[in-house]
Structure formats: structure tokens, C-alpha cells
Amino acid sequence: MTDPNHKPDPSYEVKAKEQIPLDDEAVALVGTVFNPAAIVKVPVVLAERSIQVVVEADIPLHPPATEIKRVTKNVFLEQVKLVPVRFAAIPGTADFFRVTRAKLFVSGFIRKNIEYSSKEYNGVLQDKIAEVPFSGFAELDGVVPTGDFMVFPVIGISETSKAQFLNEKNDIVPRLDKYFFQNLVKYNEQPYGELVAANFFELDFSPKMVTPGGEFGLLREKIVMDLVVKVLQVQQLTIPGAIQQNPNLNVGTIDS
Template sequence: MSDNCEQNPITPACEVTSHQQMPLHDEKIKLHKSKHTPTIKVPVVLAERKIQIAVESDITLTPAATEIKRVTKNVFLEQVKLVPVRFKQIDKTDFFEVTRAKLYVSGFIRKNIEYSSSACNGALRDRIADVAFSGFAELTECDFHNLPVIGMSDSSKAQFLNDCNDLVPRLDKYFFQNQVKYNEQPYGELLGANFFELDFSPIMAEPEGSFSTLREKIVLDLYVKVLQVQQFKFPATRIIPKFDEGTLG
């Protein structure tokens, strides 16, 4: 082979210091298992819903645009509230399962619009707009994975007869009793969103013309999860690690 074909060793342009790592021995930890019936308090999934929202809005562009380059969107939820309207008593307690409710949802779509203006060789412009929405969905018993639980508060009042005349009541003396139950508030979790959108100028512009208003029609499929913290008792296996015997074991 000719000497002209020989290649010199390649020297890294940006060399850094490195150290080869040695493999370490590992194995499974031994476990101790025992049967228990624990009581736990955990978030329970009440419902998972896809809510379709349709909004229309006009967005002003300053300076005026000649062409829309890109539009990105995100959804922000400001409230997910469950309002019960039908109930089913749990045995003979003061607690009820919710069999029908209205799910109120509100928030906004944050749009980032990138567009070019009429200036030759002009920089891309950016317009951020928040498009608000609100509404409610109807949830029936079959829409719930698990029914929400709510405890009802109660109050009682006792009145007395007049001390000197048993024929008339005493209006200045009462006995009151109030029982208040504080419930876990159902709450929402944002799972995802799917946007279907049509953007256009209300007044059609010429190919090299400009427009200052962008009208948008958005159909948003909003995916939300509704949860409530509830308490359960169930058979389970408790697991704790076992260490090798030593001077202490």
C-alpha cells in the first residue's frame, strides 16, 4: 500500500476527561410479607369525560398581517366544579351518594400566532391571545366510575313554654343544636386537549394585501378527570424489607 494512503490518528477537537465505571454487584432485596386489613384514604376517580367546547372570537393583529405562518395552542383550566343535584342515601346514615350532577368547566385557550407583515424582508410578528370559555356538562349515574359521597349537615331548634303561663310560648328562649359535616371537595385534573380550528380574515384580502382581524372558530375536545378523596378498608399484604442477619439481627 502506498504511503499516501496512510492516515494519521484523529485527535478529538474538544477532549474531556472521562472515567470508566465499574459494574457493581446487585441482587433482590428479601421481603417480609404479612396479611393486614388497612384503612386508607386515597383519591378515587369519579369520572373521566371528554367535553366538546365550541368558541368563536376575533383577534386584532397589529401591525396588519399578510400571511399566517404558524398557530400553537394550549388550554388552561380555571375551574372544574361538580354540583350534585340527585342523591341516594347510604343505608341509614346521613351520608349520600351523588347519582346526578352538573360539571362546571371554565378556562381559556392560549393562542400564539406567528405571522408576517406587509414589510419587505420584515421580521416575523407574534401575537398571544387568550380565548375564554365556560359551560357545564350533565353527568348521570352511569357516567360515574365511582359515585361521589357527600354528608349532609343538620340543625335543630327547641322552644319552651312561658314560665308563668303554660298556654303561651316563650319567644325569648330557644335551644339550638347544629351538626356540621365537612366533605372532601371533588376536584378536576387536566388530561389533554384536541383542537380543530378554522382561522380566516372576515374581509378577504388580496394575495399581497393585508388584514388586521383574524376570525377563529375553534372546536375543543377537552379531556378531564374528576376525583374525590375517599376512605376504604380492604384485605392487603404488607411488605417490609428484610436485611441480612448481622450483629444486631
């Protein structure tokens, strides 16, 4: 029976405030056509790949478990690096190349949250967090529709040159104390990765079979993960027929 004189603890009261609706309207935009075209520098999707990762791990459980209740998973990427291995010169440029083949290195870990019950009668639900590492690489070659790249990465190659001189007093002997050096350094936009999705398939079991209600302190996991990543690079592009949009801030009266 509820005590009629009981008053709730003020520290547990939920405070709320009703919000007042505000009027709004669209901002008019004035378009200006670029002549002849706009030049922009934006991230470009080089490739979007589904990479299958297969790992097996043994996870200790303390205290031992009698039944696994739930397992949730997330993937964390620590590295998505593109290493070029084949190039094609861009016509009309000095030492700029398209990367037509590359190795995509991927590494990270699967973070698992394992909830299980122990043998303790009326015990609390146990929680185990484990990180399962993985690493590997994928081969990217060619351009779609038959290849892997949507757009080829672009890279500029740096140069180092050296010139030597003859001895002014003896034209058949070089000077070893006089040189001319030239260094051309090209700073490239680094291709980078973006996590899109991960689909997990796994089998969890005790390596040693136990009777119903029996305890096991080791959980073996066989995981298949389909990992979807984008590979991007900031590139400079020309957009023909682009229209620059600027707001018209001559705001009038809002109709009620």
C-alpha cells in the same frame, strides 16, 4: 476564511462534566398481610368525560399580517366544579348521601401562539399571544355502563335543630327568651378536576378576503376542542387482602 489567530469568547464556552456511574441494587421488601383488610383514604375517579367546546373569536394582529406561519395551542382550566342536584341516602348512615346526578361546570381559556409574517421586506417573524375564554357545563347522571359516573360522589348534609320551652309558671304559654340549639356540621371532601388531554380542530381566516401578499389585521378563528377531564374525590375505602410493604434495610455487599 477562518482567522487562525481567532480565539472563541470564553463566555460562550459550554462546560460539561462526565458523570461517574454508581452501583445500585433493588431493596428487599417484607410484606405484612392486613387482617382482615386495610382502610385507605385515596383519590377516587368519579368520572372521566370528553367535553366538546365550540368557540369563535376575532383576534387583532398588530402589525398586520400577510401570511400565517404557525399556530400552537394550550388549554388552561380555571374551574372544574361539581354541583349536586339529586341524592340517594346511604343505608345505615345518618344523613350521608350518594350524588346520583350533578352539573359539571367547566371554564378556562385557550392560549394561542400565532406566528406570522408582515409586509416588511426581510422583516422579523411576528408573534401574537391571545387567550380565548370559554365556559359551560355538562350533565352527569347515573352510573356506568349506562350512566356517566364510575363511582358516585359522597356528601354529608349538615343539620341545625332548635328546641323551645314552656313557661314554668304558665304551661299554656311558650317562653320566647329560652331556646336550645344543636348544630351538626359535616365537612366534605370537595370533588375536583384534573386535566387529561385536549384535541383542537380549528379554521383560521381573514374575515375580509385579501389578495396574495395583501395585509389583514384581523384573524377570525372557529375552534372545536375536545376536552378530556377527570373528576375525583378523596374517599375512604376498604381493601381486602392488602399487603403492607416495608423495606428490609439489612443491606449487604453489592456484587461488582
